[in-house]
Amino acid sequence: MWLGREQEVEIRTPPRFVPGERVRATRHIKNDGTYPGREIGENLVRRGDEGYVRDIGTFLQQFFIYAVEWIDRGTVVGMRARELMSLDKAEAPCSAENKANEGTAR
Numbered sequence: 001m002w003l004g005r006e007q008e009v010e011i012r013t014p015p016r017f018v019p020g021e022r023v024r025a026t027r028h029i030k031n032d033g034t035y036p037g038r039e040i041g042e043n044l045v046r047r048g049d050e051g052y053v054r055d056i057g058t059f060l061q062q063f064f065i066y067a068v069e070w071i072d073r074g075t076v077v078g079m080r081a082r083e084l085m086s087l088d089k090a091e092a093p094c095s096a097e098n099k100a101n102e103g104t105a106r
Contacts (some may be wrong), residue, residue, distance in 0.1 A: 008079070010063045017053045017066055022087040023048045025068075029077060044077050045070060048086065 017023060029045040031038045038044065045051075051070040057078070059065050065078045 011058055011061065015056050015064050015066075016081045017056070017084065017086060019024075019051045019053050019055060021089075023051060023053060023068060023084045024050075024087055025079070025083060026085050027083050029079065029083065035077065044075065045073070045079070049073070 005049060025045045025047055027048050028043060031040055031042045031044055033040045035044055045068075049070055049072065051068045053066050054069045054076060055067040057065045057067065066081065066084060067076050067081050068084070069076045
C-alpha cells in the first residue's frame with residue numbers, strides 16, 4: 001500500500017548538531033511516556049532552556065534524535081532537530097534577505 005507521499009528521511013543528510021554543541025529548546029517538551037520516573041504530560045524541557053548535545057542516535061532509521069543534557073534540570077532528554085536551535089553556530093540569513101541585497105551597490 002502506497003501512502004501517496006514520501007516522508008523525509010532525515011538521516012540521509014549529516015546531523016544538524018554535533019556532540020558538545022550548545023543548544024536552546026524552541027518548544028516546550030512534555031513526557032510522552034518514554035521518560036522514566038516522570039508522569040505522562042509532565043514538562044521535561046521549557047522553550048528557551050539551554051543545554052548541550054551529548055549524543056546522537058536515530059529513530060525508525062529515519063530521524064536523528066539528539067540526547068541533550070539540560071544542566072539546570074540535571075536531565076538528559078531526546079530531542080528532534082526541529083525542537084532545537086544552535087547557540088554555537090551563526091544562523092544563515094534567510095533567502096529573502098539574500099535576494100533583497102542582490103544587485104545593490106556596495
